[in-house]
Amino acid sequence: MVRAIQVGLGGWGFSWAKEIVPTVERVAPVAYVDANPEAIRRVQTELGVAPDKCFLSLEEAIAKTDADLVLATLRTEAHHPVVGQALDLGFNVLVEKPFASTLAQARDLVARAEKAGRILMVSQNYRHNPAPHKVAEMVANKTLGDVNLVSIDFRKHAPSVGYRFWEMPDPLLADMAIHHFDLMRMVLGDDPKRVSCRTWNTTDSQFVHHPIGVATLEFEKGTVVSYRGSWMSGAQDTAWSGAWSMDCSKGEIWWSSRDHRATGNLPDIVRTRDLSGEADEIALPKLDHLDRAGTLNAIATAIETGRTPPHFSSGQENLLSFALVEATIRSASQAGAWVEIGDL
Ligand SMILES: NC(=O)c1ccc[n+]([C@@H]2O[C@H](COP(=O)([O-])OP(=O)(O)OC[C@H]3O[C@@H](n4cnc5c(N)ncnc54)[C@H](O)[C@@H]3O)[C@@H](O)[C@H]2O)c1
Incomplete structure (x- = not known):
């Protein structure tokens, strides 16, 4: 068994x-940590966790517990100090997305994991779902030829989904679009070259910073991605993964994933349409552990066996996904000027 200390409740x-x-x-x-005593009380009263397994800091938990893994589910600003401390003390770490607050912090954590010889993984939970697994396989096999253009729409109406973080800087690009940026790299099996992005607010939103954006992303193998995201959409909402149309030389792959509005127990859909117009609904793989359970199972497997399963989002692997956050934010601050990923 992999023994885990969870920090951030x-x-x-x-x-x-x-x-x-x-x-x-x-x-x-084996231990639960949060700096807020209320959060500690909640796991004791609602989940029946014994008080001797609960701590107000990682230091206290480490002093009294043997563990292999720190599961860092605390707010993003606290990722860098707490993950860095856990790595320096010799723990493997699974950290929630977004990896850190800046690319420099993320790089620092990757270096510290390497120095400590420990596994650092970012919980890019959207990867661990049937549709992206299937689409990544279809793109790698060129089932419908080369992917030329990808159109992605993400739409949610934040006030209607119980949104809480109205003052968060870059609520779309830093907090939400990181999932979509990371999925782009996973399903295309390709890395980004340059981006251009614009963001804005509505006149009536509670958001202090920009909840809407459009971006164009060029990938190394020539695919261009058109991304449109909105936290303040009055239109029909999309699944959390967004709605993806992948325009290939021999047809289209259309897919979405993590659709909480779906009926039945499989919210993922992959459909194809070839040049003759013939449409097909693609059978999806059954994953043993979905979504967040998929990331946790993946790092536990890596700790136990020393081997990383496919689509493993290690800290090193995540740097280029996270770079897209920094690149789009920089471009948006310069009225959509192109930002080269290699310049970051
Ligand atoms: N993958 C997803 O789909 C998804 C969805 C929601 C949130 N998240 C991520 O999960 C993380 C947590 O989000 P949240 O909504 O629970 O935030 P939150 O603000 O509700 O909770 C953060 C908790 O961290 C605790 N904390 C902060 N600093 C600490 C420290 N130094 N030591 C111990 N505890 C500390 C706070 O007391 C608080 O209880 C964020 O990084 C967020 O981006 C991911």
Whole structure:
């Protein structure tokens, strides 16, 4: 069993403790940490966690617990100090997305993981779903030929989905689009070359910073991605992964994933349409562990076996996804000027 200390038990961290960690058989939670005593009380009263497994800091937990893994589900600003401390002390770490607050911090954590000889993984949970797995395979096999143009739409109406973080800087690009940027790299099996991006706000939103953006992203093998994202959309919402049309030389791959509005138990869809117009609904693989359970199971497997499973989002692997956050933010601050990824 991989023994895990979970640090960060806020809105999302509590959900990890309640709904995700107990579903991953090879992980045993051995300690729970949050700087806020209220968050600690909640895991004790609602999940029945024993008080001697609860701590207000990582230092206190480490002094009293043996563990292999730190699961860092704390707010993004705290990722760099807490993940850095855990790595320096010799723990493997699974950290929530976004990796850190800046690319420099992310690079620093990758270097510290390497120095400590420990596994650092970013929980890019959207990767661990049937549709992106299938589409990555179809693109790699050139099932419908080369991918020339990808159009992605992400639409949610934040006030209608219980959104809380109205003052967060770059709520679309830093917090949400990182999922879509990372999926682009995964399904295309390619890396970005340059980006141009514009963002804006609506006149009536509670957001302090820009919740809407459009970006053009050029990839090394020649694919161009047109990305449109909105947290303030009055139009029909999309699945959390967005709606993807992949325009290939021999037809189209259309897909979406993590659709919480879907009926039945498989919210992912992949459809193809070839040049003759013939459409097909593609059978999807069954994954043993989905979404966040998929990332946790992947790092536990890597710790136990020393081998990383396919689509493993190590810290090193995540740097280019995270670079797209910094590149789009920089471009948006310069009225959409092209930003070369190699310049970051
Ligand atoms: N993958 C996804 O789909 C997804 C969805 C939601 C949130 N997230 C990510 O999860 C993370 C947490 O989000 P949240 O909504 O739970 O935030 P939150 O603000 O509700 O909770 C953060 C918790 O971290 C604790 N904390 C902060 N600094 C600490 C420290 N130094 N030591 C111990 N505890 C500390 C706070 O007390 C708080 O309880 C963020 O990085 C966010 O981006 C990911």
